[in-house]
Amino acid sequence: MVDFFLNNVKPHFNFWVYVILMMIGLWSVIAKKNLIKKLMGLAIFQTAIILFYVSIGVKDGATIPVLEHYSTEHSAAVSESAADAFANPVPHVLMLTAIVVGVATLGVALALTQMIYKEFETLEEDELLTKIKALHDDD
Secondary structure: OHHHHHHHHOOOHHHHHHHHHHHHHHHHHHHOOEHHHHHHHHHHHHHHHHHHHHHHOOOOOOEOOOOOOOOHHHHHHHOHHHHOOEOOOHHHHHHHHHHHHHHHHHHHHHHHHHHHHHHHOOOEHHHHHHHHHHHHHHO
């Protein structure tokens, strides 16, 4: 047990935390009946995925891929061996985009839940389903 912890858990502790966060978010989406709690679970799940992708893009000892005062005489600094010294900015840029899309989607979802509450006076999934079925049975 100690060997498993020292060899698998400790070196990859951040990944274990991300998996735990993902499972908390997934559990709240599946198990909770309140729409707001489901949305918060989706936000937790999304945060765990974003943290995971950002941590994949990190390199030990790497620097930002910006060359100051770039000119033709500095082209030797961008050789293949020097490229290993730079961090890949693509995962970070993609996750910034995912954050913006996630915040916008969460805002729309919260606005929709507000409209659902005004119409049905509840945010509980079971009560909503019975009220919607009652509306269709009246027709």
